[in-house]
Amino acid sequence: MIEVENIKKQYNGSFVLNGVSMSVKTGEAVALIGPSGSGKTTLIRAVNGFVVPDSGKVKVRGKEINYRNKESLRQTRKKIGMIYQLFNLVERTSVMENVMSGALGKLDSGINLISSTVGLLFHRREREKAMDILRFVGIEDKAFERVDRLSGGQKQRVAIARALMQEPELLLADEPIANLDPKTSKKILELLLRINEDKGITIVTVLHHLKSVMDNFNRVVAMKNGSICFDGAIGSLTQTDIHDIYEFDKDMECLVAA
Numbered sequence: 001m002i003e004v005e006n007i008k009k010q011y012n013g014s015f016v017l018n019g020v021s022m023s024v025k026t027g028e029a030v031a032l033i034g035p036s037g038s039g040k041t042t043l044i045r046a047v048n049g050f051v052v053p054d055s056g057k058v059k060v061r062g063k064e065i066n067y068r069n070k071e072s073l074r075q076t077r078k079k080i081g082m083i084y085q086l087f088n089l090v091e092r093t094s095v096m097e098n099v100m101s102g103a104l105g106k107l108d109s110g111i112n113l114i115s116s117t118v119g120l121l122f123h124r125r126e127r128e129k130a131m132d133i134l135r136f137v138g139i140e141d142k143a144f145e146r147v148d149r150l151s152g153g154q155k156q157r158v159a160i161a162r163a164l165m166q167e168p169e170l171l172l173a174d175e176p177i178a179n180l181d182p183k184t185s186k187k188i189l190e191l192l193l194r195i196n197e198d199k200g201i202t203i204v205t206v207l208h209h210l211k212s213v214m215d216n217f218n219r220v221v222a223m224k225n226g227s228i229c230f231d232g233a234i235g236s237l238t239q240t241d242i243h244d245i246y247e248f249d250k251d252m253e254c255l256v257a258a
């Protein structure tokens with residue numbers, strides 16, 4: 001599903017990605033960890049085409065991303081759903097409108113088609129699909145509520161529903177539970193893993209809470225200073241590895257012990 005081959009990226013003369021290689025198979029669920037500033041977000045953004053590496057290449061679904069070609073970027077992003085820490089929803093509109101916007105990428109001529117007859121048919125079919133997805137993520141009762149009235153956990157469910165509306169093959173999540181309380185975080189992670197297991201959608205998610213990673217993921221990739229310093233089964237991640245990744249960060253030790 002993803003092949004990252006020796007990518008490098010510099011900002012202001014320093015390497016943010018310093019020769020990163022990683023591959024993720026279809027159907028895998030991978031947790032991406034590492035201290036702040038280690039390059040996790042930059043790596044994720046290179047995979048969805050928003051960060052252009054200085055060298056190296058990235059393949060998604062077997063196709064190398066051509067960062068200079070709009071059509072190549074569109075094709076890459078079409079099958080990638082994105083989940084963010086701050087949800088990135090349109091707060092002043094309804095849940096349904098937000099979820100429906102996830103379907104727009106599938107229309108070749110984009111939003112204009114929505115006003116045509118074909119668009120209306122498309123619209124009706126997609127609305128039914130949106131309701132099914134809202135049911136799947138557990139907030140069908142909020143379909144016509146304004147997003148700014150929802151709790152953080154409900155907002156993240158809307159964002160996940162919007163991503164599913166795209167019929168993605170890959171979900172990239174950047175700290176999807178960072179703004180949620182522990183109980184809600186657990187439920188959102190369970191939802192992401194259910195999507196991985198039931199729908200076979202590949203998931204790569206940045207997570208800061210090590211206990212959540214250990215409880216839920218088989219494979220972990222750790223970054224440090226722009227390089228991957230661990231990539232393997234969670235069971236083979238030792239305390240020494242963890243100390244090494246986080247350099248004896250006291251806060252992280254608390255999380256490990258928790």
Ligand SMILES: Nc1ncnc2c1ncn2[C@@H]1O[C@H](COP(=O)(O)OP(=O)(O)OP(=O)(O)O)[C@@H](O)[C@H]1O
Pocket residue numbers: 011012016034035036037038039040041042043
């Ligand atoms: N557009 C940019 N311009 C300049 N520097 C950048 C840019 N984007 C990222 N950086 C720098 O690259 C480094 C890695 O950033 P990145 O956001 O990938 O880290 P991260 O591992 O996601 O950190 P966090 O856990 O805090 O989210 C940081 O030092 C950051 O300041």
Ligand SMILES: [Mg+2]
Pocket residue numbers: 040041042174
């Ligand atoms: Mg980040």
